[in-house]
Structure formats: C-alpha cells, structure tokens
Amino acid sequence: MNFKNNETIYTQIADHVRKRIFAGGYARGERLPAIRDFAMFCQVNPNTIVRVYQELTEEGLIYTDSTLGKFVTSDAAFIERKKQAYVADKTKQFVASIKESGVTKGQFMELVGLVFDEKL
Amino acid sequence: MNFKNNETIYTQIADHVRKRIFAGGYARGERLPAIRDFAMFCQVNPNTIVRVYQELTEEGLIYTDSTLGKFVTSDAAFIERKKQAYVADKTKQFVASIKESGVTKGQFMELVGLVFDEKL
Amino acid sequence: MNFKNNETIYTQIADHVRKRIFAGGYARGERLPAIRDFAMFCQVNPNTIVRVYQELTEEGLIYTDSTLGKFVTSDAAFIERKKQAYVADKTKQFVASIKESGVTKGQFMELVGLVFDEKL
Amino acid sequence: MNFKNNETIYTQIADHVRKRIFAGGYARGERLPAIRDFAMFCQVNPNTIVRVYQELTEEGLIYTDSTLGKFVTSDAAFIERKKQAYVADKTKQFVASIKESGVTKGQFMELVGLVFDEKL
DNA sequence: GTGGTCTAGACCACA
DNA sequence: GTGGTCTAGACCACA
Numbered sequence: 001m002n003f004k005n006n007e008t009i010y011t012q013i014a015d016h017v018r019k020r021i022f023a024g025g026y027a028r029g030e031r032l033p034a035i036r037d038f039a040m041f042c043q044v045n046p047n048t049i050v051r052v053y054q055e056l057t058e059e060g061l062i063y064t065d066s067t068l069g070k071f072v073t074s075d076a077a078f079i080e081r082k083k084q085a086y087v088a089d090k091t092k093q094f095v096a097s098i099k100e101s102g103v104t105k106g107q108f109m110e111l112v113g114l115v116f117d118e119k120l
Numbered sequence: 121m122n123f124k125n126n127e128t129i130y131t132q133i134a135d136h137v138r139k140r141i142f143a144g145g146y147a148r149g150e151r152l153p154a155i156r157d158f159a160m161f162c163q164v165n166p167n168t169i170v171r172v173y174q175e176l177t178e179e180g181l182i183y184t185d186s187t188l189g190k191f192v193t194s195d196a197a198f199i200e201r202k203k204q205a206y207v208a209d210k211t212k213q214f215v216a217s218i219k220e221s222g223v224t225k226g227q228f229m230e231l232v233g234l235v236f237d238e239k240l
Numbered sequence: 241m242n243f244k245n246n247e248t249i250y251t252q253i254a255d256h257v258r259k260r261i262f263a264g265g266y267a268r269g270e271r272l273p274a275i276r277d278f279a280m281f282c283q284v285n286p287n288t289i290v291r292v293y294q295e296l297t298e299e300g301l302i303y304t305d306s307t308l309g310k311f312v313t314s315d316a317a318f319i320e321r322k323k324q325a326y327v328a329d330k331t332k333q334f335v336a337s338i339k340e341s342g343v344t345k346g347q348f349m350e351l352v353g354l355v356f357d358e359k360l
Numbered sequence: 361m362n363f364k365n366n367e368t369i370y371t372q373i374a375d376h377v378r379k380r381i382f383a384g385g386y387a388r389g390e391r392l393p394a395i396r397d398f399a400m401f402c403q404v405n406p407n408t409i410v411r412v413y414q415e416l417t418e419e420g421l422i423y424t425d426s427t428l429g430k431f432v433t434s435d436a437a438f439i440e441r442k443k444q445a446y447v448a449d450k451t452k453q454f455v456a457s458i459k460e461s462g463v464t465k466g467q468f469m470e471l472v473g474l475v476f477d478e479k480l
Numbered sequence: 481g482t483g484g485t486c487t488a489g490a491c492c493a494c495a
Numbered sequence: 496g497t498g499g500t501c502t503a504g505a506c507c508a509c510a
Contacts (some may be wrong), residue, residue: 005484006127006128008507008508009509010509011126015217018221019217019220019221019222020220022221022222023220023222025222044509045509045510047509047510048508048509048510083221083222083223087218087221087228088231090214090217090218091218091228091235092235094210095232095235095236097135097139097210098211099236100139101138101139101142101143101206102142102143102144102203103207105233105236108207108232108236109229109232109233111207111208111211112229112232113225115211115212115215116215116219116228120212129485129486130485154496154497155497155498156497156498164487165486165488165489166487166489167486167487167488168486168487170498170499170500171485171486184497184499185498186494186495186497186498186499187493187494187495187496187498188497188498189497190497190498246367246368246371247366247367248366248499248500249500250500250501251366255457256460258461259457259460259461260460262461262462263460263461263462265462274481274483276482276483284501284502285501285502285503286502286503286504287500287501287503288500288501288502290483290484291500291501293483304482304484305482305483306482306483306484306509307483307508307509307510308482308483308510309481309482309483310482310483323461323462326461327463327471328475328480330457330458331458331468331471331472332475332480334454335472335475335476337375337379337450338447338451340379340380340383341379341382341443341446341447342379342382342383342384342385342443343447345476345477348447349469349472349473349476351448351451352451352455352469352472353465353469355455356465356468360452365499368492368493368494369493369494370494404494404495405494407494407495408493408495
C-alpha cells in the first residue's frame with residue numbers, strides 16, 4: 001500500500017477495506033485479517049488498524065466476535081445499500097468539485113468513459 | 121468556505137483557487153485577493169493563505185508583483201494545459217478508486233451523468 | 241551559527257545544510273538533525289527549520305520518513321550533479337558581480353588563490 | 361535592473377553603484393543620477409534611492425553638494441583603497457562559503473578562470 | 481519522539 | 496496597503 005500525504009493513513013486504509021467489502025473481496029460473514037497481520041502487511045502501527053476497524057464497526061459493516069476476531073456483516077442487503085450510498089456520495093462530491101474547473105459535460109463524460117476502460 | 125476535516129485547509133483553499141482560475145472565475149492577468157483579505161474571508165490565518173499562494177506560484181499559475189499583489193498568469197495556453205492535466209489526473213484517481221468498490225461501467229456512467237446534471 | 245542581516249535566515253541555514261551534504265558532512269542516507277533539535281541548536285523557531293527542510297526536499301537532496309525523521313538521499317550521483325551545478329552557478333554569479341568592480345583577471349586569480357589557502 | 365528576491369533592493373542597488381564607482385563608470389568627482397531619475401530608471405520608489413545614497417555617503421564614496429546633487433568623491437586613493445577592501449572582503453566570504461561544499465583548489469581555480477573568461 | 485499544520489501576531493522592505 | 500519572514504506555541508497523526 002502506498003499512502004497519500006494529505007489524508008490520514010487510517011482513513012485511507014478504512015476506505016480500502018470498505019471498498020473491498022463492497023466488491024465482495026471480503027465476502028459477507030468472512031473473517032477479516034488479524035490486526036497485527038494487517039498492520040505488518042501495511043507497514044503500519046497496530047493502533048492504526050485498531051482505529052480502522054473501529055470506524056468500520058461504527059458503520060455496521062463489520063462486527064467483533066471477541067476472541068475469534070473481526071467479521072464482515074452477513075447482511076447482504078445492508079452492504080448493498082451502503083455501497084450504493086458510498087458510490088453516490090463520492091461521485092457527487094467528485095463531480096461537484098470537478099465542475100468548479102469549468103469542464104463541459106460532453107468532455108467530461110468522454111473522459112470518464114475512457115478512464116474507466118483504462119484507455120487513457 | 122466550509123472545510124473538510126480529513127484534508128488540510130491549505131490544500132482545500134489552493135484547490136478552490138486553482139479551479140476558479142481554470143474556470144476563468146479569476147481571469148488571466150487578474151489580481152487575486154490580498155492575503156489578509158482572503159484570510160479574513162476564509163476565517164483563516166494569513167500564513168495559511170501565504171502557503172496557498174506559494175503553492176500556486178510554484179505551479180506557475182500565479183505570480184507576485186511585490187507590493188502590488190498576486191496575479192493570475194496571463195499565459196492562457198498554460199492555464200488551459202494545466203486545466204486539462206488537472207481534470208484528467210483527478211478523474212483517473214477518482215475512477216480508479218471507485219472501481220475498487222465493484223461498480224459496473226453502465227451503472228457508473230449513468231450515475232455520473234445524473235449527478236452532473238444535478239438530477240440526483 | 242551566526243546569521244547575516246541582509247539575507248533570510250532560512251536560506252542561510254538551507255545553504256549551510258546543502259553544502260554540508262555536498263561535502264559529505266551529512267553522508268548519503270544519513271539521518272539529519274530532528275527539526276526541534278536543530279532549531280534549538282540554531283536558536284531559531286522550529287518553523288524556520290521546517291522551511292529549510294522543505295526547500296531541500298523539493299530539490300531532492302533529502303526525503304522524509306514520517307515519524308523516523310529526515311534523511312539525505314542515497315543517490316550519490318544525484319548529489320554530485322547538484323554539487324557541480326551549485327558550485328558552477330554560485331561561481332558564475334560571484335565572478336560576474338565582482339567583475340563589475342573593474343578588477344583584472346590576474347589580480348583576481350591571485351587573490352582567489354591566496355584566499356583559498358587562507359594566506360590572506 | 362533585475363532584482364533578486366532574497367536580498368533587499370536597496371542593498372542591491374547600492375552594490376551596483378559602488379562597483380560602478382570602483383570601475384570608474386562613475387568617475388571621481390562626477391555627478392550621480394538625480395534621485396527621481398534613478399528611481400524611474402530602476403522602477404523603484406525614490407525613497408529606496410535615498411537610502412542607497414545615504415549608505416554610500418556614510419562610506420565616504422559620495423557626498424552631497426546641496427542643491428547641486430550627489431557627487432563621487434574626488435579622492436582617487438580612497439576609492440582605490442575601498443575597492444581593494446571590497447574585492448578582498450567579498451572574495452573571502454565567497455571562497456569560505458564555497459569551500460564548505462568540499463570543492464578542491466584545482467577544480468575551483470580552473471572553474472573561476474573559465475568563468476572569468478566567460479567560457480562557461 | 482517524529483514531522484505537519486495552523487494560529488495569533490510582530491516586524492520588515494517597498495510603494 | 497502589499498507581501499515575506501519569523502516567533503511562540505498549540506494540536507494532530509503516527510510509531
């Protein structure tokens with residue numbers, strides 16, 4: 001994982017896990033990586049991962065089965081709703097931001113399409 | 121101006137000014153708000169604005185006429201190039217990030233279109 | 241460190257560190273003094289050192305390992321190139337300036353030689 | 361005249377005049393440009409030139425004949441002594457500074473020679 | 481303890 | 496009034 005400078009590390013990792021849950025990379029009910037392992041993998045202090053899991057727990061995406069570890073919620077509909085909300089929210093923020101630069105819809109939609117297909 | 125928590129204030133303001141230059145809201149050659157005035161307006165310390173203007177100066181978007189103030193560069197082609205690069209870059213980052221959540225191209229393009237037209 | 245009046249403190253310190261890197265006094269890969277320590281040593285505000293390190297970071301001479309500190313780049317060839325450029329540049333500026341006073345080459349070269357050997 | 365950022369304008373102008381006196385570009389006894397004219401030429405506030413002339417007056421290089429203007433001293437020996445001192449002093453400062461970067465005498469003398477002849 | 485950001489406010493050069 | 500530098504010091508994320 002490479003981290004950006006201008007955003008806190010724990011939010012970057014939280015976002016990464018969230019999206020992986022949305023995409024099914026962590027399936028519903030699946031056990032998440034142990035804090036220490038994940039910290040090692042990210043080359044990050046375990047406290048940082050603790051904070052990540054806290055945040056996702058507050059959102060209801062994961063839960064703790066004490067001693068067994070952290071698990072993705074098994075409520076598939078809930079995950080789907082969160083995913084739709086997340087994507088819509090991020091997209092609104094991004095599009096609102098990019099529109100401030102005075103780009104036209106045509107140019108922008110074309111750009112998004114090309115970028116999605118990794119042709120640019 | 122309302123600031124987000126998880127991003128530094130100076131980058132948020134810098135981004136705002138940058139986009140306004142791209143959109144022509146600050147025209148080429150136009151004088152930018154004085155540091156102290158802008159700081160008052162943003163309810164922020166003057167040093168924070170100093171940093172914003174420093175960053176934009178390094179990018180070549182603005183320049184200083186000491187004692188007269190800060191001005192947008194008058195090189196329109198340069199601004200246009202920077203704008204294209206900015207929009208493409210931000211879009212690449214955003215789309216790459218959003219794809220991690222497992223969204224399909226069809227859904228996403230439709231969403232972007234609706235959001236652009238503020239129908240959502 | 242004694243500072244001259246007519247040049248900003250941060251440029252004087254930056255220049256000092258830069259030259260020390262060139263001379264190998266801070267070896268490649270070596271950790272630089274912590275911001276607060278260096279500030280104490282120079283009897284200067286920590287923010288001033290922040291600015292010094294920022295400048296050297298932009299030049300590529302040093303980099304940050306957040307929480308571990310600041311380090312000299314390990315690219316020896318890069319340092320050498322920067323050194324040659326620095327010495328040539330400063331020398332050009334100085335010689336051009338001193339020539340305006342109407343000194344002859346002979347006198348000047350002799351003077352430089354004596355001064356280099358600290359015989360004057 | 362182009363001014364550097366990191367040195368005050370009045371010292372830059374003062375240095376320029378000083379060196380021109382040393383080189384005979386302003387001959388001994390010659391009248392210096394009127395404050396307003398010189399200010400116009402430098403695109404600078406008249407107060408700045410006032411300060412320049414003050415400094416040179418304190419050094420004894422120029423004097424004021426009230427109502428007639430500012431004149432270069434007619435004491436040629438004095439000017440010569442000042443010139444030697446100036447060149448020696450600046451050279452000492454420069455060489456001491458450049459030696460900190462770890463350059464060898466041979467390299468440096470060769471560089472100075474080339475630069476003096478504008479072959480580099 | 482490490483760096484990064486931000487504030488409140490002073491003082492300077494220049495116009 | 497304009498920007499530039501600097502200080503003293505707080506608070507934050509991360510290890």
